[in-house]
Amino acid sequence: MTMTTTHPAAVEPVGYTEFYETLRNRLREGRLRAAQAANVELLLVYWRTGKELIEHDGKFGWGTKAAERISEDVHRDFTAKGWTPADVLHMRQFAEAWPDSDAIARGAIGLLPWEHITVLLDRLDTREGRDRYAAKAVKHGWSPATLAHAIEHEPRRRLTECLVDRRVVGGHGFEMQSA
Template sequence: MTMTTTRPATVEPVGYTEFYDALRTRLREGRLRAARAANVELLLVYWRTGSELIARDGKYGWGTKAAERISEDVHRDFTAKGWTAGDVVHMRQFAEAWPEHDAIARGSVGLLPWEHITVLLDRLDTREARDRYASKAIKHGWSATTLAHAIEHEPRRRLTECLVDRRVPGGHQFDLPDP
């Protein structure tokens, strides 16, 4: 004969459900704020690195060799993921694209992961377009792949490229007015 034991039914304290729901909300919100703060700090490290590279390039003529050396040294000293020479070049482009660090700390770009920012840098030429797509990516929760797809397949963008590209049959050399 096997005996089974059961836990006695616990009585929930008065108001416990409301307390626990509030606690769960605070924990989720706190984790989200912490993740956002960490992301902004990391992006500011990338931005400062890029900004200093711009200044040193102007003063000392640093070029792509500096990006390669930085990548090697960071990998050696920190065993950091990323920090390829291409990442370092993106950091410089990041600082050029958003010259004020407040844009990172307070703007929509500061809410995006680095992979999204590199997509914006690689596929768009103006800050206005980058900010617009950064906002869309946040609003819709796009992955970096979805962001890239949205940029490449935007109908107005494709039409504009066809109209200004002489290689496209029927293409013309004029700008479309903004809607």
């Protein structure tokens, strides 16, 4: 004969469900705020690196070789993921695109991971466009691939590019008339 032991049902204290729901939400929100703060700090490291690269290039004539050396040294000293020469050059471009660090700390750009920012830098030429797509990526939770697809397939953007191309000599087979 097999005996089974049963545990008495746990008695839930009065108000526990509401208390625990509040605690669970507080933990989720705290983790999210901590992750966002860490992301902003990392982006500010990238931004400061880019800003200083711009300054050193102007002062000492540093070129792309500096990006290669920085990449090698960071990998050696920190075994950090990323920090390829292309990442270091993106850091410079990042500082040029957003010359004010407050935009990173307070704007949608600060809520995006680095890979999203490199998509914005590679595919858009204006701060306005980058900020607009950063906000869309945050609002909709886009992956980097979805962000890139949205940029490339926006009808208004393609129309504008087409109209601009037609004004260029030789664009779309049109030649400008001489006056």
